[in-house]
Amino acid sequence: MSMTVGVIGGGQLARMMIPAAVNLGIEISVLAEGDDSSARLGATAVGDYRDADTVRTFAKSVGVVTFDHEHVPPHVLAELLSDGAKVRPGPHALTFAQDKIAMRTRLAELGVPIPGWTTATTPAEVDAFVTEYGGKAVAKTARGGYDGKGVRMISSSADVVDWLEALADGEQLLLEERVSFTRELAQLIARRPSGQTALWPVVETVQKDGVCAEVIAPAPGSAGAVSDMAAKIAVSIAEGLDVTGVLAVELFETDDERILVNELAMRPHNSGHWTIDGSTTSQFEQHLRAVLDLPLGATDMTAKFAVMVNVLGGPTEGMTSRLPAAMGNHPHAKIHAYGKEFRAGRKVGHVTVAGDDLDAVVAEARGAAENFSN
Amino acid sequence: MSMTVGVIGGGQLARMMIPAAVNLGIEISVLAEGDDSSARLGATAVGDYRDADTVRTFAKSVGVVTFDHEHVPPHVLAELLSDGAKVRPGPHALTFAQDKIAMRTRLAELGVPIPGWTTATTPAEVDAFVTEYGGKAVAKTARGGYDGKGVRMISSSADVVDWLEALADGEQLLLEERVSFTRELAQLIARRPSGQTALWPVVETVQKDGVCAEVIAPAPGSAGAVSDMAAKIAVSIAEGLDVTGVLAVELFETDDERILVNELAMRPHNSGHWTIDGSTTSQFEQHLRAVLDLPLGATDMTAKFAVMVNVLGGPTEGMTSRLPAAMGNHPHAKIHAYGKEFRAGRKVGHVTVAGDDLDAVVAEARGAAENFSN
Numbered sequence: 001m002s003m004t005v006g007v008i009g010g011g012q013l014a015r016m017m018i019p020a021a022v023n024l025g026i027e028i029s030v031l032a033e034g035d036d037s038s039a040r041l042g043a044t045a046v047g048d049y050r051d052a053d054t055v056r057t058f059a060k061s062v063g064v065v066t067f068d069h070e071h072v073p074p075h076v077l078a079e080l081l082s083d084g085a086k087v088r089p090g091p092h093a094l095t096f097a098q099d100k101i102a103m104r105t106r107l108a109e110l111g112v113p114i115p116g117w118t119t120a121t122t123p124a125e126v127d128a129f130v131t132e133y134g135g136k137a138v139a140k141t142a143r144g145g146y147d148g149k150g151v152r153m154i155s156s157s158a159d160v161v162d163w164l165e166a167l168a169d170g171e172q173l174l175l176e177e178r179v180s181f182t183r184e185l186a187q188l189i190a191r192r193p194s195g196q197t198a199l200w201p202v203v204e205t206v207q208k209d210g211v212c213a214e215v216i217a218p219a220p221g222s223a224g225a226v227s228d229m230a231a232k233i234a235v236s237i238a239e240g241l242d243v244t245g246v247l248a249v250e251l252f253e254t255d256d257e258r259i260l261v262n263e264l265a266m267r268p269h270n271s272g273h274w275t276i277d278g279s280t281t282s283q284f285e286q287h288l289r290a291v292l293d294l295p296l297g298a299t300d301m302t303a304k305f306a307v308m309v310n311v312l313g314g315p316t317e318g319m320t321s322r323l324p325a326a327m328g329n330h331p332h333a334k335i336h337a338y339g340k341e342f343r344a345g346r347k348v349g350h351v352t353v354a355g356d357d358l359d360a361v362v363a364e365a366r367g368a369a370e371n372f373s374n
Numbered sequence: 375m376s377m378t379v380g381v382i383g384g385g386q387l388a389r390m391m392i393p394a395a396v397n398l399g400i401e402i403s404v405l406a407e408g409d410d411s412s413a414r415l416g417a418t419a420v421g422d423y424r425d426a427d428t429v430r431t432f433a434k435s436v437g438v439v440t441f442d443h444e445h446v447p448p449h450v451l452a453e454l455l456s457d458g459a460k461v462r463p464g465p466h467a468l469t470f471a472q473d474k475i476a477m478r479t480r481l482a483e484l485g486v487p488i489p490g491w492t493t494a495t496t497p498a499e500v501d502a503f504v505t506e507y508g509g510k511a512v513a514k515t516a517r518g519g520y521d522g523k524g525v526r527m528i529s530s531s532a533d534v535v536d537w538l539e540a541l542a543d544g545e546q547l548l549l550e551e552r553v554s555f556t557r558e559l560a561q562l563i564a565r566r567p568s569g570q571t572a573l574w575p576v577v578e579t580v581q582k583d584g585v586c587a588e589v590i591a592p593a594p595g596s597a598g599a600v601s602d603m604a605a606k607i608a609v610s611i612a613e614g615l616d617v618t619g620v621l622a623v624e625l626f627e628t629d630d631e632r633i634l635v636n637e638l639a640m641r642p643h644n645s646g647h648w649t650i651d652g653s654t655t656s657q658f659e660q661h662l663r664a665v666l667d668l669p670l671g672a673t674d675m676t677a678k679f680a681v682m683v684n685v686l687g688g689p690t691e692g693m694t695s696r697l698p699a700a701m702g703n704h705p706h707a708k709i710h711a712y713g714k715e716f717r718a719g720r721k722v723g724h725v726t727v728a729g730d731d732l733d734a735v736v737a738e739a740r741g742a743a744e745n746f747s748n
Contacts, residue, residue, distance in 0.1 A: 018393070018396050019392070019393030022390075022392050023650070023710050023711075024709060024710075025692075025693055025694060025709075025710070025711020025712065025723065026711075041396060276397075280705075280706055280708075281705075289701065294697055295698060295701035295702035295705065296701075296705070297705050297706075298706045302728070303676065318399075320399060323398070324668055324669060327663065327668050327670075331655075331669065331670070331671050331672040332654055332671075334397070335397075335398060335399075336398070336399070337397075337399025338399065354654075354676070
């Protein structure tokens with residue numbers, strides 16, 4: 001097999017695969033959305049990932065196809081398979097990342113702990129579910145949501161009238177129990193086609209307005225039961241859904257000490273950016289190894305703690321203008337800028353600090369990230 | 375100042391600057407020797423670094439010019455300066471890296487400890503020096519040597535007849551005391567134009583046939599006097615020669631516990647490759663920071679020890695074919711392949727392992743590198 005990895009999508013996840021590929025001596029090709037994509041350095045093609053011809057031509061130029069995002073349409077993925085392309089994760093797995101209802105259905109079959117859920121197409125169905133769960137619920141569109149988009153906290157069908165009206169034939173809304181959780185966790189796992197898996201320590205993720213703001217690795221107090229449950233769930237899902245590459249399992253830790261699956265992502269994930277600077281093998285290197293079916297690297301941490309803080313929006317003039325202040329005051333901060341234009345709330349970079357004193361690490365990471373906020 | 379760093383030369387040192395630039399969100403442009411250069415992913419121009427027009431055009435496209443090697447001719451560097459380009463390290467510093475006699479002269483002026491030395495143009499001068507130093511000496515061409523090339527162990531002028539005959543008008547050979555050393559060390563330092571310096575721990579370098587084979591960080595038993603002397607020497611040289619960017623000072627540790635300067639390199643150096651996987655800030659990131667006059671990063675180690683083993687020559691079919699075995703048996707090894715064609719003795723990659731047990735780290739690094747030898 002050719003050792004060229006082709007990445008569909010030129011966002012920051014593709015960008016962060018580039019250093020890993022350069023280090024390992026693996027060729028990387030990116031099908032980018034435009035000339036100014038975050039991963040432009042690795043771009044060998046620019047085009048629309050929804051266009052089958054564009055994607056098929058790209059796939060023929062590489063040894064294995066993987067993804068920066070989960071939005072490539074199923075019919076395009078199917079054509080790649082019929083061309084004989086190696087697609088990892090495969091379409092049969094990706095469908096669960098693309099369709100939240102299919103995912104919930106499959107996780108229920110696997111016996112993985114998830115919040116109470118149902119599907120609905122009418123106001124009456126919505127209200128019945130809300131009533132069953134104490135007057136509140138979470139409504140999600142089955143497809144297309146990310147970073148808080150396509151998710152609403154609801155207390156009656158009135159809150160999703162527009163969504164219900166917009167449903168096409170055969171489409172449904174997903175309704176979920178509004179879980180009373182103490183914190184959110186994420187378990188990252190990588191899996192090769194040949195079956196080998198590797199897990200990083202479970203982390204705590206802190207969300208603001210539905211977007212990941214901070215990640216603490218490992219999740220404080222997670223050693224033992226929490227860590228074991230998270231790992232068991234991630235292995236069940238990776239194997240049960242036949243995921244290849246990196247899989248992120250977002251979790252709720254509940255008041256009553258249960259761990260429930262919230263969301264899945266079948267690619268490197270924001271909750272794993274800390275691994276670049278805090279683990280022997282980063283999620284980006286591991287993803288490349290996994291999709292190439294190479295043996296997975298060690299996932300131990302290089303310090304007791306690693307904390308990642310996202311840079312959202314960022315300076316309108318770009319992050320580089322703030323480097324002097326951030327670097328001068330925070331020599332231990334590992335600064336990552338994605339080369340993206342400013343847009344309010346957009347993820348444009350992150351900062352990671354690793355060390356043995358959690359309070360100091362948190363303060364350093366937040367302090368460095370602060371330099372890049374407007 | 376534009377934050378685009380222009381690197382003259384497309385070898386593995388330029389290649390390893392790419393991940394650092396991608397992470398920091400700094401643009402990098404490489405003037406490569408050919409389309410198949412090691413740093414091809416960052417290449418924005420292909421051309422001859424000895425051609426003034428080529429280099430001047432390249433320099434105008436970037437914010438600061440730095441180097442993969444020290445071979446750009448002085449007259450080309452002078453033209454860059456007269457164009458107003460920012461060249462780091464500057465030609466006034468680079469001249470000492472390009473001309474070993476100028477370097478020895480300057481180090482002697484600075485009072486830095488160096489082996490006994492002289493210059494010679496005649497057999498009589500060579501023999502006089504050899505006799506003075508007990509019948510043996512080291513002869514070096516003033517320019518153009520690297521990786522053991524341009525260096526000979528001699529016991530009389532007969533060993534350098536060809537070199538003496540080939541001397542052009544004004545050229546001289548450098549003769550040096552053949553130091554009785556217990557081991558070789560290297561001290562890496564980075565220095566910004568504004569004067570800030572940062573040092574990594576002094577390392578032990580193990581040479582085979584004049585080429586670096588292994589590096590152990592920190593040099594065992596170096597804490598205290600050895601480390602202090604090495605640091606003092608490196609700071610004296612960096613400041614005395616007004617070096618900007620990374621400076622590598624290769625050192626002899628003698629039987630009688632002296633530290634003597636052997637060679638200098640004004641760029642990231644093989645003795646610092648371990649920093650990618652073993653230090654908070656790699657020499658490549660630090661070099662970018664330094665030439666951009668950005669605050670330097672922390673240089674502490676991420677484990678007690680880091681050991682780097684070079685891959686020389688490598689498999690004729692390329693390193694990627696050996697990745698499954700190397701990765702499978704050595705999950706902690708950080709494998710670096712430079713994307714270079716096989717040639718006997720050529721540096722085509724390296725392996726680094728970091729950890730707290732030196733014996734285990736050495737065994738793992740050697741074991742992983744072994745997979746790539748023919």
